[in-house]
Amino acid sequence: MSPRAQQVLWPALLACVLLGLWQGLVVMLDVPAYLVPSPWRVAQVLVSDAAMLFGALAVTLKITLLAFACATLLGVAVAFAFVQSRLLEAALFPYAVLLQVTPIVAIAPLIIIWVRDPTASLVICATLVALFPIIANTTLGLRSVDAGLLSYFQLQRATRWQTLLRLRIPSALPYFFGGLRISSGLALIGAVVAEFVAGTGGTGSGLAYQILQAGYQLNIPRMFAALALITVTGVLLFALMAGLSRWALGSWHESEARAE
Amino acid sequence: MREGEFVTLLGPSGCGKSTLLKMVAGLVQPSAGRVLLWGQPLQAASRVPRPLSFVFQDATLMPWATVLANVRLPLDLAGVPRAEADTRVRRGLASVGLARFADALPRELSGGMQMRVSIARGLVTEPTLLLMDEPFGALDEITRNRLDADLLALWKSRGLTVLFVTHSIHEAVFLSTRVLVMAARPGRIVEDVAIDEPYPRGPDFRVSTAFSQHARRLQDILLQASGDVDGEALS
Numbered sequence: 003m004s005p006r007a008q009q010v011l012w013p014a015l016l017a018c019v020l021l022g023l024w025q026g027l028v029v030m031l032d033v034p035a036y037l038v039p040s041p042w043r044v045a046q047v048l049v050s051d052a053a054m055l056f057g058a059l060a061v062t063l064k065i066t067l068l069a070f071a072c073a074t075l076l077g078v079a080v081a082f083a084f085v086q087s088r089l090l091e092a093a094l095f096p097y098a099v100l101l102q103v104t105p106i107v108a109i110a111p112l113i114i115i116w117v118r119d120p121t122a123s124l125v126i127c128a129t130l131v132a133l134f135p136i137i138a139n140t141t142l143g144l145r146s147v148d149a150g151l152l153s154y155f156q157l158q159r160a161t162r163w164q165t166l167l168r169l170r171i172p173s174a175l176p177y178f179f180g181g182l183r184i185s186s187g188l189a190l191i192g193a194v195v196a197e198f199v200a201g202t203g204g205t206g207s208g209l210a211y212q213i214l215q216a217g218y219q220l221n222i223p224r225m226f227a228a229l230a231l232i233t234v235t236g237v238l239l240f241a242l243m244a245g246l247s248r249w250a251l252g253s254w255h256e257s258e259a260r261a262e
Numbered sequence: 263m264r265e266g267e268f269v270t271l272l273g274p275s276g277c278g279k280s281t282l283l284k285m286v287a288g289l290v291q292p293s294a295g296r297v298l299l300w301g302q303p304l305q306a307a308s309r310v311p312r313p314l315s316f317v318f319q320d321a322t323l324m325p326w327a328t329v330l331a332n333v334r335l336p337l338d339l340a341g342v343p344r345a346e347a348d349t350r351v352r353r354g355l356a357s358v359g360l361a362r363f364a365d366a367l368p369r370e371l372s373g374g375m376q377m378r379v380s381i382a383r384g385l386v387t388e389p390t391l392l393l394m395d396e397p398f399g400a401l402d403e404i405t406r407n408r409l410d411a412d413l414l415a416l417w418k419s420r421g422l423t424v425l426f427v428t429h430s431i432h433e434a435v436f437l438s439t440r441v442l443v444m445a446a447r448p449g450r451i452v453e454d455v456a457i458d459e460p461y462p463r464g465p466d467f468r469v470s471t472a473f474s475q476h477a478r479r480l481q482d483i484l485l486q487a488s489g490d491v492d493g494e495a496l497s
Contacts, residue, residue: 150322157287157316158339168335172326254326254367 039223044230047223055212055224059231062193062208065121066239069128070189074182076129077136084137085144085170102134106192110199124196124208131192135184143177144170176255179247186239194232265390268417270426270438272480274488278449279427280319283393286425287316315384317394321376323368323383329355330364333383340387354386355379357416374405378412385416392417394426398433407468410436418461431484435476436468443480445487452487455480 021041027033028040035043048055080098084091110127117123147169155165197210209228216225271279284290315336323332333354337347355361358378368376377397384392398406410433417424428434434441441455457476459467467473 148322150318150320151324154316154318154322155339158336160339164339168338169324172324175326251326254369 036220036222039226043223044226047227048230051224051227055209055227055231058207058209058212058228059235062190062197062210062232063235065124065128065193065197065208066190066235068121068125069132069193070186070239072125072129073132073136073185073189077133077181077185078140078178080137081140081144084141091141098134098137101130106131106195107199110196114196114200120200124193124200127196127199128189128192131195132185132189135188136178136181139177139181139184140174143174146177147173176247176251179243179250183240183243183247186243187236190232190236190239265423266421268414268424268426268437268439270428270434270441271444272428272431272434272441272484273444274429274446274484276449277444277446279429279444280395281449282444283316283395283425283427287314287393313388313390315387315389315392317380317384317392317397319396319399321368321373321380323376323379325368328365328367329360329371329379332368332379333386336383336387350386351382354382357385358382358412372405374401374409377401377409381413381416385420390421390423392422392424394424396427396429399428399430406433407436407465411464413437414461414463431477431480432468434480435473436463441480443483443487445484453483455483 025040025042028038033040039047080094084095106127109130113126114120114123117126151169152165155169160168193208194210197208198214209232212228213225216222216228271282273279281290323329324335327335330348330351333351334347337350342350352361352364355364358381360375360378360382363371363375363379368379371379380397384394398409401409413424414437416422424437426434426437435457438457441457442451443453443455444450445452455476459472459476
């Protein structure tokens with residue numbers, strides 16, 4: 003069996019076993035659905051409330067993707083600025099860290115108050131969460147140039163621009179894709195957290211809002227269904243980024259190259 | 263150094279042979295004194311495009327680019343049109359015996375082949391002076407001997423001037439018209455030894471009496487210069 007197939011097969015098998023165990027225990031011990039619903043019950047809700055749940059998923063996904071795109075563009079721009087000027091990096095990097103360590107839950111209410119448009123405010127929150135790994139990884143990547151190759155470029159009297167285009171950017175790609183992988187997940191988390199904060203104000207209609215509503219109504223199966231959708235979305239985003247990275251780095255980089 | 267010569271800097275680690283080479287290339291500034299290149303101070307000489315190439319200890323290839331793109335790099339940087347560059351690269355690859363590997367990635371090649379790519383990249387700009395910093399130091403002896411022989415053939419056919427750094431006495435004797443023996447602490451050139459043997463030098467030369475005599479002489483100079491019998495530094 004190919005290693006790629008094994009990577010999918012074994013986790014899937016484990017999931018089947020765990021779900022079976024869960025279903026069996028819930029049925030055997032007769033646990034009420036408002037405490038722990040059985041997987042089957044959750045699946046039923048996923049189908050019966052599909053319109054509502056997938057509508058909410060679309061909202062959350064839109065915010066996640068917008069935030070992810072903003073974080074990528076902004077992060078890369080900042081990283082390039084950092085690499086061009088040590089001064090700029092020294093001045094700004096502490097603030098990037100500050101942004102990273104401040105809990106988004108604490109600043110989300112402010113942002114939601116300041117920015118009128120609900121979508122924009124949520125996107126800003128999620129962007130702030132997803133931004134740092136892109137900045138940090140891309141900066142590191144642009145700096146992690148093979149010293150020998152850099153001497154060679156110097157020797158050939160390469161311009162700054164040529165060095166950037168032909169040496170720094172290709173060298174940075176593996177790090178950049180590592181950053182994308184982390185940030186894709188963070189963008190989703192940021193979107194959900196921001197929705198939680200905003201949702202209580204009645205502006206949201208995303209998955210977090212559904213979880214809150216379901217919680218108030220003690221509709222625990224729907225809560226689980228929404229949670230499952232968030233998780234699956236996160237996993238799919240990660241897989242998408244991993245695939246993109248494999249496609250772009252393909253044969254040349256050690257992290258993606260097959261062992262021979 | 264005269265044109266067409268094959269001069270080797272031979273010495274233990276830390277005697278400054280690589281540094282001297284890098285000064286010639288303009289990668290390192292001398293702390294005192296001047297480097298003269300083509301009869302001019304380096305600063306003035308560097309203003310015109312210099313017909314000089316540097317081959318490093320490692321192959322220093324771009325791992326993401328094919329062999330063809332790697333060899334074409336100096337031409338791309340100099341703005342040579344793509345079509346002309348490609349023909350020159352193909353010719354260069356053929357001259358190091360790698361014509362079939364133009365589309366391979368560096369990681370698919372052995373260490374010796376990667377070094378050949380690096381040499382092809384050095385030659386594609388048609389330099390008159392080739393600076394080589396222990397280019398075959400990381401290779402096994404069999405591969406190294408093969409590449410040494412190939413290098414001599416290229417040197418002859420292209421009329422190159424080569425300045426070669428090594429810490430192998432045998433490599434120095436096999437390749438050079440002249441060996442500059444260096445010593446460490448302080449780094450200095452202690453002797454200028456001519457290797458007056460005819461080219462082409464084949465495998466027979468490596469086991470000839472003349473070869474051993476030259477090697478013996480270089481070894482004696484190195485031992486004397488280092489003061490103590492430091493066998494490890496002479497390797």
